[in-house]
Amino acid sequence: MATLGAQKKHKVTIVGSGNWGTTMSKLVAENAKENPNLFEQTVTMWVFEEEVTIPESSRVYKPEDKGEKHKISELINTRHENVKYLPNITLPDNVVANPDVVDACKNSSILIFVLPHQFIQRVCDQLAGKIMPWARAICCTKGVDVGEKGIRLMSEAIGMRLNIYCGALSGANIASEIAQEKYSETTVAYDPPPMDSRAPTPKGSPTSSTVDLISPGKSVPSARSAQLKALPSDYPPLSHENVKKLFHRPYFHVRMVSDVAGVSLSGALKNIVALAAGFVDGLGWGDNAKAAVMRVGILEMVRFGKAFFADSVHTSTFTEESCGVADVVTSCMGGRNFRCAKMAIERGKSIAEIEKTELNGQMLQGTSTAYEVNSFLKTQGMEGEFPLFTAVYNILEGNVKPEQIPDLIEPKD
């Protein structure tokens, strides 16, 4: 029904081949097979080429592999396993690895970005102007860039660099569990603005300098919509129903929403909440206190979204969807931010010391997000409206003690 009149099918490329990218390829390739009217059978995965040896414990190891180096893309294409980033999971044979990012994406109408944060800009720069002008993207990388001047969603960074529409996927999702087909849920936000189907294909790409930070309240997608190219009518429409068919599996339940900003913010701000929950748990205050901090944290996430993305953010994205409440729960049960914050309190050390000893000096996502968000809130004069986020920042800075959290977040009414 949805494909009535459609002659073409969507070609899908997964941009990224780490733990999460390879898992995404697996489930999207399974769905391509089940929906042959919507999607081309081959699902391409762009692989950052590496030479790897196959561990002897691997199921795909053969005696002649001993000491041999293999290209990771060849192993995926011949043995259907990413031995380095998703070992012991067999990939469907319609996942085809391609180490050339431009070639992997050039004819695809759907691009799924699953790259580490720091590679997104560089890869988008390589792709700009070399993809189909009506392609659509979904960003599966969590996090947002928060600076003093504003907030940039990953999806917007991708969309603006490539001049295409980009949605977002986020949820309580641990890649290795999904790869093993353990049940979980996710949230996909997809809501392209009305587009002018007569608009000419853009020549060239926006340069980096045109990608500005989004200022509070500004609704960039609608401002850009006239430049975006509509999907030709011989493709199946990318309705919520069809986008859901790309991701939904019996073990991976998808809920579609329209709130890209809410989904993106959830994935970033939950890490601040996880630090707060870790602090409180480290004090030995029990599950009541931890649940209270999580609840207050979810409501500050809502307030943040409403304050800075009033046009589009829905409360329910945070309070009812997998990317919100469920991801907060998972992150506060055993996530890295939670565990390190708890450890810091229990050992009487600073988070910075824990980062040094436990993470080889790598900064926790929650720590950097807490600093970025605080710096932004300061410029807005709004620290007081986000007492939990502000308390986490001040604990990290040594200005206040975790024991003060209840007092600091007590509503003054």
Added chain:
Amino acid sequence: MATLGAQKKHKVTIVGSGNWGTTMSKLVAENAKENPNLFEQTVTMWVFEEEVTIPESSRVYKPEDKGEKHKISELINTRHENVKYLPNITLPDNVVANPDVVDACKNSSILIFVLPHQFIQRVCDQLAGKIMPWARAICCTKGVDVGEKGIRLMSEAIGMRLNIYCGALSGANIASEIAQEKYSETTVAYDPPPMDSRAPTPKGSPTSSTVDLISPGKSVPSARSAQLKALPSDYPPLSHENVKKLFHRPYFHVRMVSDVAGVSLSGALKNIVALAAGFVDGLGWGDNAKAAVMRVGILEMVRFGKAFFADSVHTSTFTEESCGVADVVTSCMGGRNFRCAKMAIERGKSIAEIEKTELNGQMLQGTSTAYEVNSFLKTQGMEGEFPLFTAVYNILEGNVKPEQIPDLIEPKD
């Protein structure tokens, strides 16, 4: 300001002296001291009299107590400790225990019910017609009575038997942690209907037979409001602001709402969700799966409230308040229902067997609520609209396996 013109003060009685009742007396008595314009200094606690011996390990033990029996009310009044139900916690000296329930309540304008479920009817029958006609009650007992014909909130059962208005308090609250002044939150629902201040004081009390189950959609409080007696104007008004002052402490943060049905339903339905989370965790499916089941469960709680208490239930009571999301989180982290359900799956036993071996045959609250809710949903022809609640019932009955949960709760759209 709130007490302008008020000459009287509210006398408060705690009806109940178990773990939670004694904790409630402590915090209410602390607040009475801090708000001498609103509340009388003496806070009465009705104590079901027992003879107890003081353990030698107790802080209040003296050598002459060896082998001696003491009345529990006398120990509370002289040594300021409930050695049996809240050992090692010093109660404020303005908590006064009274073993006569009628005498304890007769002059009180605020009655706080903290009784085990099964004692509420009997105690209300003793009190009916012997309390101040304008008294207000708050019910801190969790749970609702769900029968095939309808749902009765505890607060409504109390209110109808005593012919007074009764609100509700519920949250992620473990009494012993609150007694130790560990931080937690709670939700208080309080929303008396407009009352006719000229209505005569009711003579006598409604008999048990007038207390019907509430049928879906029926709004009993408004039907009864004309019978309720307004608070005389020489008392401080019982506004949200003043009710909050009765419960809110630096370690016990109160949020006031108006949704009595939502607060009451949360406290009951969360136990079904905790069983589901325990089943999934017992399968070793990880935190993603557990968080997904919790999220789906919260939304079924909302749907249940909206279906049967459409007049008054707010989504946010479940998704944003301590009684909702926070209590679900706490119950699914370490509550008894969660632990027993998990244990059942891990050991390959039925919940009934676990109840026998671990709880001396006592039934879990989640189990009985799951059966009651299912029986009610069947009479409404609405099992299909609550797939998680229905799945839990069917797992308890052995009709389906926990592994089928994802399939059973998958939205059919």
